[in-house]
Each structure stands twice: as C-alpha cells, then as structure tokens.
Amino acid sequence: MATTGYLKRLTRRLTEDLGEVDAEQIAEESRATGAQRAAECCRGDEVTMHGELRAVQTCSRTAKEGVKAEFFDGSDTVLLKWLGRNRIPGIEPGRKLTVRGRLAEHDGAKVIYNPYYELYGSDDE
Known part of the structure; x- marks a missing residue:
C-alpha cells in the first residue's frame, strides 16, 4: 500500500507542470x-x-525609476518598487523574502512602494 502512494506522488511530480509545483x-x-x-x-x-x-x-544612474521586483507568493504576483534606488544588495531573482507595506494599484497591477523586507538565504529555509 505504501508503495502505491509513493508511486502516485512520484508520477504526479514527474508529470505536473513545474510552475504549478x-x-x-x-x-x-x-x-x-x-x-x-x-x-x-x-x-x-x-x-x-x-x-x-x-x-x-x-535602473541606470541617470534614470530615476528605482528598483522594481516581481514578487510571487504562490497565489498572485505583486510588483515591489523601491523609489530613488539604483540597486539594493540581496534583491535578486530567486531570493525568498517577507515584505510589509501598504498595497496599491498601478495600471491594474498590485504594487507595494518602498516595502520593508526581510531576506532569507538558502541556509534559513
């Protein structure tokens, strides 16, 4: 019985869309x-x-757009915008973090401007 459950889970993981997983x-x-x-x-x-x-x-040093990041929590995407910054150490694709702030909307998309954030490394998980 236990092997049947294992095989079902394994088959599901192998055939399911990686984005969904x-x-x-x-x-x-x-x-x-x-x-x-x-x-x-x-x-x-x-x-x-x-x-x-x-x-x-x-952004480049001449542009004043700041840093933009696409944040995904498994249910929806939120755009994070840090205004007046060229780069933020640790803010890079693949990093896990907790963000705090007031949710806004811009052009129909959810946005948080200048969010507070806490980064998690691979050893924190």
Whole structure:
C-alpha cells in the first residue's frame, strides 16, 4: 500500500507542470509563516506577505525609476518598487523574502512602494 502512494506522488511530480509545483511549494511556505495571500489582499490594505522574487529590474544612474521586483507568493504576483534606488544588495531573482507595506494599484497591477523586507538565504529555509 505504501508503495502505491509513493508511486502516485512520484508520477504526479514527474508529470505536473513545474510552475504549478513551484507555486504550490511557495504557497505552502507562505501559509506556514502566517503571511497574507496576495490574491486575497485589496488596494489600501496593510499587508505582510512571504514569497519569492521572480524578476528584478535595476535602473541606470541617470534614470530615476528605482528598483522594481516581481514578487510571487504562490497565489498572485505583486510588483515591489523601491523609489530613488539604483540597486539594493540581496534583491535578486530567486531570493525568498517577507515584505510589509501598504498595497496599491498601478495600471491594474498590485504594487507595494518602498516595502520593508526581510531576506532569507538558502541556509534559513
């Protein structure tokens, strides 16, 4: 019986979309920390979310756009914007972090401006 369950889980992991598996794992970690889910948060809410940075865009010294990062918590994507910064050490794709701030909307997308954040390394997990 135990081998049947193992084989089902193994088959599921081998055939399931990697994006879905990744989202499920991130959502599980987020639930374990007690953080809010991005999909359930609305504009104006003070939020604390846990997830992973999917993409980071830094600006040149002449541009004043700041650092932008795509944050994913397993349920939805939130854009994080640090204004007036060219680069932030540790803010890079693949890093897990907890962010805190007020949720806003810009062009229909969820955004947190200048969020407080706590980075997690591979040894913290």
